[in-house]
Amino acid sequence: MPRHNNRDRRATPVPRSIGAHRVEPGPAGYEIDHHVRTISASAAVKNYLCPGCNQSIVVGVAHVVAWPVTDRDGEDRRHWHTGCWRGRATRTGYR
Numbered sequence: 659m660p661r662h663n664n665r666d667r668r669a670t671p672v673p674r675s676i677g678a679h680r681v682e683p684g685p686a687g688y689e690i691d692h693h694v695r696t697i698s699a700s701a702a703v704k705n706y707l708c709p710g711c712n713q714s715i716v717v718g719v720a721h722v723v724a725w726p727v728t729d730r731d732g733e734d735r736r737h738w739h740t741g742c743w744r745g746r747a748t749r750t751g752y753r
């Protein structure tokens with residue numbers, strides 16, 4: 659009987675400090691899986707510029723933050739409107 663030992667094939671472990679999040683495919687033009695974390699409205703305490711639409715995400719609006727799985731420290735985190743993140747695969751101009 660063949661063995662299916664997939665446990666040893668896992669990608670880089672995720673630091674615990676990141677908290678609840680998921681991994682999703684990255685945006686168009688940035689084909690790296692991304693960690694994605696949902697920011698609740700109460701946790702949205704700063705304005706951010708959404709890379710999907712270049713509009714600001716204002717305080718108090720629930721959104722998502724995403725960063726490449728290759729970025730272990732999360733220094734390249736970007737805040738996106740939830741809708742822009744969902745539509746990222748079909749967007750162009752992401753930088």
Ligand SMILES: [Zn+2]
Pocket residue numbers: 708709710711712713738739742
């Ligand atoms: Zn946006």
